[in-house]
Amino acid sequence: MARARCTALFATAIGDCAIAWNDVGLTGVWLPATSRDALQRRLRSSCPVALATTPSGEISAIVEAIARLLGGEHVAFDSARLDLADTDAFDARVYAVTRTIAAGQVLTYGEVAARVGGDASARAVGQSLGRNPWPIVVPCHRVVAAGNGLGGFSAPGGTATKRRLLAIERARRADAPDLFDAPVDAALDPASGGEAGARA
Numbered sequence: 001m002a003r004a005r006c007t008a009l010f011a012t013a014i015g016d017c018a019i020a021w022n023d024v025g026l027t028g029v030w031l032p033a034t035s036r037d038a039l040q041r042r043l044r045s046s047c048p049v050a051l052a053t054t055p056s057g058e059i060s061a062i063v064e065a066i067a068r069l070l071g072g073e074h075v076a077f078d079s080a081r082l083d084l085a086d087t088d089a090f091d092a093r094v095y096a097v098t099r100t101i102a103a104g105q106v107l108t109y110g111e112v113a114a115r116v117g118g119d120a121s122a123r124a125v126g127q128s129l130g131r132n133p134w135p136i137v138v139p140c141h142r143v144v145a146a147g148n149g150l151g152g153f154s155a156p157g158g159t160a161t162k163r164r165l166l167a168i169e170r171a172r173r174a175d176a177p178d179l180f181d182a183p184v185d186a187a188l189d190p191a192s193g194g195e196a197g198a199r200a
Helices: 036-046 057-070 089-098 109-116 122-129 158-168
Strands: 006-010 017-021 026-030
Touching: 006 036, 006 057, 017 036, 017 057, 026 036, 026 057, 057 158, 089 109, 089 122, 109 122
Parallel strands: none
Antiparallel strands: 006 017, 017 026
16 A cells, blocks of 8 residues: 555444555545554554544545435545556556446446456456455445446455445446345444455
């Protein structure tokens, strides 16, 4: 992960999330862990020299946008700057394509691979998204398996979290209109996913 200068925790409709950044842009985003303490431990482990602070300016706007998205609004993160210093060229291409998927829409791993072009395959796309340091901003939850499957998601809660995020966004595919529906009272349960990390 690129070196973070600052970190912050913030509340959302699905629980506490976290963000890290430096002068270049975002270095990481974390979805809720098993508890706020667990999230703080993960943040300290990932960003040991960063200063916990209150976001301002463009970072504050990103925090607000993440909270709005997780509250059910369709929000875009086109202008959010990312620090890609530690991101290899292939991953950067995958993330650029993934960032074009709007809230409420999905692409399959194969469709993303086709848009990335060159040496891309569905498997390679899935592995790349598994390294994504910026879930939500780089919306890896919107990349799903072919054949009406969800595919993987290594954030706490696993595929239950992925399904919940897609349900919040009212995501649909023409061939499976109810694939991403979750019960109205379903709660995000990070405990079911352990400490896998905020990755797709």
